[in-house]
Amino acid sequence: KAGVTQTPRYLIKTRGQQVTLSCSPISGHRSVSWYQQTPGQGLQFLFEYFSETQRNKGNFPGRFSGRQFSNSRSEMNVSTLELGDSALYLCASSPQNTDTQYFGPGTRLTVL
Amino acid sequence: DAKTTQPPSMDCAEGRAANLPCNHSTISGNEYVYWYRQIHSQGPQYIIHGLKNNETNEMASLIITEDRKSSTLILPHATLRDTAVYYCIVRVKTGFQKLVFGTGTRLLVSP
Numbered sequence: 001k002a003g004v005t006q007t008p009r010y011l012i013k014t015r016g017q018q019v020t021l022s023c024s025p026i027s028g029h030r031s032v033s034w035y036q037q038t039p040g041q042g043l044q045f046l047f048e049y050f051s052e053t054q055r056n057k058g059n060f061p062g063r064f065s066g067r068q069f070s071n072s073r074s075e076m077n078v079s080t081l082e083l084g085d086s087a088l089y090l091c092a093s094s095p096q097n098t099d100t101q102y103f104g105p106g107t108r109l110t111v112l
Numbered sequence: 113d114a115k116t117t118q119p120p121s122m123d124c125a126e127g128r129a130a131n132l133p134c135n136h137s138t139i140s141g142n143e144y145v146y147w148y149r150q151i152h153s154q155g156p157q158y159i160i161h162g163l164k165n166n167e168t169n170e171m172a173s174l175i176i177t178e179d180r181k182s183s184t185l186i187l188p189h190a191t192l193r194d195t196a197v198y199y200c201i202v203r204v205k206t207g208f209q210k211l212v213f214g215t216g217t218r219l220l221v222s223p
Contacts, residue, residue, distance in 0.1 A: 004155070031208070033210065033211075035211075037153075042213055042214075042215065043156070043211075043213035045210035045211065045212075048208055048210070050208070055208055056208050056210065058210065088153060090155050090156070092155075092156075092211075099205075100146070100158055100161065101158070101211060102158055103148075103155035103156045103157070103158075104155050105154055105155045106153070106154070106155050108153075
């Protein structure tokens with residue numbers, strides 16, 4: 001089975017712009033979670049989607065949003081980018097929301 | 113906050129067993145112990161998980177103490193490719209629970 005894929009792998013944006021990141025889960029997985037990793041804060045949970053519904057959300061501002069499509073693919077959006085949004089954004093999928101999460105390679109976002 | 117405590121770093125010689133400890137003294141009866149590793153800013157890789165019995169798979173073995181307050185991940189024959197940050201996480205399996213990553217253990221495997 002193919003693993004979790006994330007596109008793009010690298011992205012450079014400037015402050016004030018918005019960005020959309022994409023995640024394709026492992027085939028058959030219905031739960032998709034997003035995490036942000038920075039040197040200062042480590043790995044932090046952003047939100048989780050299951051069957052196209054956001055069921056859980058971390059402590060991030062409203063500039064961070066996401067959605068999930070009927071094929072379980074997910075996107076996350078960050079609007080009005082700030083320098084502090086520079087991070088590795090990781091997507092993880094699992095068959096059900098109680099199961100083991102498997103991570104993709106991440107998207108490295110740099111905000112200039 | 114993470115519910116686990118791990119040493120910040122460990123060294124291991126290539127070919128030897130790497131034993132990575134984790135303390136989780138406040139673990140609840142329905143919480144599992146999970147181990148992930150992250151190699152040089154790649155996505156975290158799932159290794160193994162267990163509830164109270166020892167577990168083994170093709171990657172590693174997990175030894176959980178009888179009181180479940182600590183565990184050890186064992187890489188039986190460490191290779192250079194096992195150099196990574198190893199995270200020990202506790203989570204329930206009922207309903208969604210986010211993974212709470214601590215600072216992990218940076219394992220350096222040397223020739």
